[in-house]
Amino acid sequence: MAPTDRSRHREAGTMRVGISGLGRWGKKLVDAFSRHAEVVVCCSGGGLANREWLAATHPSAAWVNAFDAMAAEPLIDAVAIASPTHLHEVQAAGALRCGKHVFVEKPLATNAQAAVNLMRSAEVRGLRLQVGHTFLFDREIERITRETALDPVVTAKFEWHKSGPFTEPLLWALLPHDVALAMSLYRRAPEAVRVRGAVADACCDKARVDLDFGSGAQATLAYDRRSPVVEKRVEVLTVSGRRHRWRSRPMSPPALDNAVVSFIEAVSAGRDPLVSHGAFAVQVVKVLDRIGTASLDGLRG
Numbered sequence: 001m002a003p004t005d006r007s008r009h010r011e012a013g014t015m016r017v018g019i020s021g022l023g024r025w026g027k028k029l030v031d032a033f034s035r036h037a038e039v040v041v042c043c044s045g046g047g048l049a050n051r052e053w054l055a056a057t058h059p060s061a062a063w064v065n066a067f068d069a070m071a072a073e074p075l076i077d078a079v080a081i082a083s084p085t086h087l088h089e090v091q092a093a094g095a096l097r098c099g100k101h102v103f104v105e106k107p108l109a110t111n112a113q114a115a116v117n118l119m120r121s122a123e124v125r126g127l128r129l130q131v132g133h134t135f136l137f138d139r140e141i142e143r144i145t146r147e148t149a150l151d152p153v154v155t156a157k158f159e160w161h162k163s164g165p166f167t168e169p170l171l172w173a174l175l176p177h178d179v180a181l182a183m184s185l186y187r188r189a190p191e192a193v194r195v196r197g198a199v200a201d202a203c204c205d206k207a208r209v210d211l212d213f214g215s216g217a218q219a220t221l222a223y224d225r226r227s228p229v230v231e232k233r234v235e236v237l238t239v240s241g242r243r244h245r246w247r248s249r250p251m252s253p254p255a256l257d258n259a260v261v262s263f264i265e266a267v268s269a270g271r272d273p274l275v276s277h278g279a280f281a282v283q284v285v286k287v288l289d290r291i292g293t294a295s296l297d298g299l300r301g
């Protein structure tokens with residue numbers, strides 16, 4: 001059934017979405033959006049296994065092989081993007097040009113100018129843009145962020161252990177999450193960055209990044225993608241001496257659902273998303289750009 005045959009099934013007020021990418025994370029997005037909206041159509045690279053997964057688990061969603069055809073579909077209000085990172089920029093821009101609200105996985109783009117262009121494109125069109133910095137929507141992280149509003153963070157340690165193999169560099173795969181978390185906890189961008197490790201190289205599995213937020217406030221980000229144990233840890237020390245500790249094994253589905261609901265609420269209310277909106281995501285990409293440059297400088301030096 002073509003997407004345009006589906007209009008009669010629409011419940012009043014239900015957002016209708018097209019989803020790009022049906023890989024490991026795209027499937028989670030399809031599941032999450034299906035719980036809160038109507039997934040009308042998906043597109044992917046054409047791999048049979050992922051198409052079969054869609055047909056078996058979400059038979060009412062159509063599949064098309066071209067992103068542009070999906071973005072132009074008049075029935076959908078929004079596009080969610082979980083295609084490979086290098087496609088985020090062009091696909092988000094295409095969806096905005098078609099008048100669709102955009103939920104795009106992290107990172108928003110892989111250079112600061114492209115990120116700024118996307119933010120402006122959404123602004124001039126009056127469309128909503130939210131980026132999938134999913135940990136920001138974890139309820140426990142939200143609590144720590146709230147409680148550190150009046151008791152500011154002095155030091156924060158982020159540790160991430162994963163087990164490979166991996167094809168994306170740490171810079172675009174894992175750092176967007178922790179840079180977003182650190183900026184959200186410190187409520188500003190870092191003044192300086194220091195890098196140990198070739199974070200922009202897909203072969204690099206171990207690295208450490210220090211973010212200096214000024215006035216003695218520091219965040220340390222440590223990665224090990226060869227760890228037999230899969231775990232993410234965050235430890236925060238505040239001005240009053242209070243310690244907040246958070247740890248998670250793989251990302252909990254509720255955080256993704258919270259992110260999807262936040263996006264849908266922003267679209268319904270006609271306002272920017274409260275968390276992880278375009279302007280915030282631009283700041284994250286700017287910091288990632290600086291980290292990438294610092295890493296290259298370190299390798300040359």
Ligand SMILES: NC(=O)c1ccc[n+]([C@@H]2O[C@H](COP(=O)([O-])OP(=O)(O)OC[C@H]3O[C@@H](n4cnc5c(N)ncnc54)[C@H](OP(=O)(O)O)[C@@H]3O)[C@@H](O)[C@H]2O)c1
Binds near residue numbers: 023173
């Ligand atoms: N927020 C989070 O916590 C989180 C976690 C993991 C990943 N992510 C992000 O999600 C994105 C996808 O990661 P992943 O791990 O799911 O990757 P993946 O498993 O490699 O899946 C990529 C998907 O994109 C599809 N694809 C390839 N070319 C395409 C095109 N031109 N248009 C549309 N789809 C296309 C692939 O098609 P086939 O089906 O043909 O292979 C596949 O379905 C990345 O940007 C990553 O940063 C976010």
